[in-house]
Amino acid sequence: MDQRVLQATAVLRRHGYKLTKPRRLLLEWFYRRGEHASAQEVFDSLCRQGQEIGLTSVYRNLEVLVKVGLVRQICFHDGCHRYEPVAPGEHHHHLICSDCGQIIKFHGCTFDRELAERLEQETGFMVNCHQLQVFGTCKFCQQESATKRRTV
Amino acid sequence: MDQRVLQATAVLRRHGYKLTKPRRLLLEWFYRRGEHASAQEVFDSLCRQGQEIGLTSVYRNLEVLVKVGLVRQICFHDGCHRYEPVAPGEHHHHLICSDCGQIIKFHGCTFDRELAERLEQETGFMVNCHQLQVFGTCKFCQQESATKRRTV
DNA sequence: ATTCTAACTGAAAATGAGTTTCAGTTAGAC
């Protein structure tokens, strides 16, 4: 079994979860396939691979994987939640086109320990993680709307 | 009519929208009531006030207000979209308790023009706005889980 | 290895946020 899947299994165990077939399939899928997938997309992809898994289990176990910190849930305002594997030591955020929904990831986050500590002191919260979404218009959609303006 | 509603009306007109009763009710509601409300909550609150408006119109016009930039849509991962009025010159983000869902707003964002410009150059996007969510555990939920651990 | 059972699975039904439809109404241009 893949090294990452093995480590993830240990994390599940530590939280009192068994390693079941659906969980293994999800972990393998994320570690070889991808980012920003919806529950339905993961399900469809696994079905196409000929794997046996129920859509209910996909939803249920995505929730488990998010809870133990192996997967991150993100909202891109496109009608469903999307998921991506958490890679230790890696940190990125997303640039989203408000017109077409295209998603680009980027590095170089400006959220720092200083701000986190200030928030903890001022609010009593214990800060755990953060998500940043930058919205804009992609190159293609900019041209698109420029063309339309000229034509009208 | 309230000054802010009047200004907002001008924005709507500029974008080719009429000022209808539902739109006026929504604007008035946001400018005197609040932040982080779901469509259903705005609807319920207006009904309790004895106002006549359909839930369909609430959804439809929240979309319009977001499109013209008078209202912001945010996802707090609690099952529905939430909305808050955009106040020019004001800029804040949110600290969310992963346990109980409590939302605290904070100022002092570290997203800067420099990062925005770097993204624009590297991706060709035109950056418009951004949202930052910081997740953690609130004071109450920290105690809660400490107590539970001791009791078990 | 066999037994045991709490955790787990998946099909089907239910839920609920949000959207679409459509017949009637209205803002506001002329």
Next chain:
DNA sequence: GTCTAACTGAAACTCATTTTCAGTTAGAAT
């Protein structure tokens, strides 16, 4: 005032996600 494209709201619909429940399984205990 007249006219009509934009708008409204009730009802029907969509579809992501959750719940239910009868049957299965991981893995702890013996």
